[in-house]
Amino acid sequence: MRTVFFTGAISLIIITGLSIYFFGLGYVFLIILILLFLVGLYDVIQKKHAILKNFPIVGHFRYMFEAISPEIQQYFIESNTDGRPFSRNLRSLAYRRAKNVNDTHPFGTQRDLGGEEYMALRHSIYAVKPVTEEPRVTIGCQDCKQPYSASLLNISAMSFGSLSSNAVLALNKGAKKGGFYHNTGEGGISNHHKEGEGDLVWQIGTGYFGCRNEEGNFDEKKFKEKSRWPQVKMIEIKLSQGAKPGHGGVLPGVKNTEEIAEIRGVKPGKTILSPPSHTAFTNPKELIAFISKLRELSGGKPVGFKLCVGRTEEFVNLCKEMVAQHVWPDFITVDGAEGGTGAAPLEFSDSVGLPLEPALIFVNGTLEKYHLRQHIRIIASGKALTAFSIIKNIALGADLCNSARGFMFSLGCIQALRCNTNECPTGVATQKESLTRGLVVSDKSERVYNFHKNTIHAVQELLGATGHTHTSEISIHDLVKGDEMVKLANRYFPDTVNTQV
Template identity: 50%
Template structure:
């Protein structure tokens, strides 16, 4: 009897897969029968039954999805919930501090500041201040009072004849093609209004970048805006674009292989008329950035390219942007700066956690050094070579608040670039559909029906207001620590909890190289001890092998 009952139960469970289909099929005669009593209700039930039956029968006989064939209709509910899972998680499930990739609290800070809404918090912090990794800045009993919050840094080494007084907070590189024309125009108008710089991204200078804001022209491996018909660097085209008064600095983008893509065009690589105009690539053809530069092939070659660009642009600052990879390659680059006497005026250090577009999950999650590690390695190297004072360091990756700026300044940065913070300011809701071309806010799309809804004057005002509010918060952070400029933050100001009963400053937690130490015979810092002597300026690879 028990065995028979078990078999019956198993058979029932087997057929209950089709219960939703049976229900919708039954709705057809039920609805038809009800039409005599309640015509509207009966017709509605019958129509729903017909639609559901057609869908369920299709599921039974299609051969592409096993789950839908085994569970007609029921499986569709699973796909529906999966489709809305990111929104459900973001709005109803995730913690306010869960950075996936940006927390709700981070986004809310940007939204409030962009809208001019008071950003104070009642009743104290929501963070667990006794958890491992909690960080804070020490304050001072001797606070300062600053009359001006227009924090500037002068970028331009001894070989630069036209230095640029840059804001400490600027817009990071986001190409037209990855961002919509309205988004680019709004950001550039904001840069003009707020007196800060707008990096073009490797897609070069488009018509939407020419709204009066200061520009940092980014040169990637595709040489967009300064390429010949074969995709090689064209000195004459570079000279013409660099002569624009709006171009204040030039940035050579390295490490393209760390984040592969299609020249910053999303979702596809086809070139439209406006993109063609900016990049110098024929309409309708593939627009791909090679994984490495063709204008140079060694650290010494990079230095020569820097010197060439500085001469072609009339002495404006020329820098490089990189995400730190093999340490010996960075060491080779730094040695070339020191030995040739040709150094960039600034270095933008990107973190592996950055990125405004899209990349394979393996690259997004596991390629490139995170910002703090990369920045400290670059800072230490330049200090050890005695050339840190001639090169400004700009940090770029998941920087949102004034605390983020103070923290990264304490670890060696002179200024910061923000990409996604400014995207939030003009309306990004972190829908994470950037790669589809179907951005709901019209920011990362080339679909006119979507980006026309992005009202340029309003978004420009919001982005400028976000920058001003962030700078004001930075001013207050400096005053409370007894400082007059963010560049006065040191590792001694930043405290980090490393255990339930242990707190250490960044000065004691991390290894810091003394000025000129690398010129005096190396360093005990692990990375330098292992790789420094193996880096040469004539090639990127290690010059010796060994453990």
């Protein structure tokens, strides 16, 4: 786009000059072109806005639409509250926090307070001053030799391949500065993860990328070597994800570059389909044994698994096996069906899996029933973008949260919904170098850090409003409609959910 801009601009100036010389046309047109050229030149040089850097001059039209009056925007484009999957209000909040500017909201709520999705905090008339130190959560059961102290908000699983090299590096540098972890996604550990020096959670998916043999099965030797890298703090086995539970990951061939193929141990240029399930285990007993094996091979680092809850009886059976073997994971990441940055068939993203709220209640209650909850941390993943979403998830049973799209917004994602096309205009979810160049790591890593810092600050303020000083004190009864959530849990999971969440 930038080459087109320079070529077109210079050509127009030459043509205009010749027209003036030969036909006596006015100089106004030439002056306008020169001004546009200067604006475009500035767009290419500046480092703050990936859209303008990738699309000189043309990119300004997007910002013009943002400045349209609320009335025209509401009736002809999109209201502040009805955008999907994230409304304009929520995206704007993420942008403002990432830019470290005023994040207050004017003129009262725009939410439907009577809607079925409405939920809020029960504040206290004895509110306390917010704590200044961020609450953290230690992950690691009795079999773990290297427990990890985690932030309340961390970067959810997004692979290098789905995201660009600059996006991965900016995320990791932001995580390093902010003291939170960065989940690698199932695509494996790249040089861009290592260059950022931020804490990593290495996700092991069904394709075993980064630790697979020639047949595509799990390779113990490769895993042992990489899992013991100091930067790797935890290991996560990916059973399923909210975007496409039971489907397996997809990396389009246009994104499968030689660099990515080398990291994953596959051939470049071909669409990579991860199997829908693992080959290293096929039942609860084998899964628990696999968890023990990974913990031993990694030198005692925390090992857990991620799932989108489907058949609840399978999770119950897994808990029974944990009790029988007296072995359990250090953490469980619960992904809601509404989550997911990955591309998926519409039927999977819309119609498969349990939403996060009932899934959290179910997992937490089931672990309580089998006396496992005190050993296992629960990580919530699914549209965790605001401080309230973090507090709500913790109230429903989680200990901490992962966010994917929140951190994508901090990188400059505009929700263009082109993640699966390799044409992401902001350089976040693409492997096109011409687009990736627009994402300036030094600027965006600072925004990742700011988004995390300001969101955690908002969590601390909400805690103070409830009269609490640590998220461990939050419960389901701190929520308006908390009783309704308990009733919902008892309705669908009467045999497994402890109502005293």
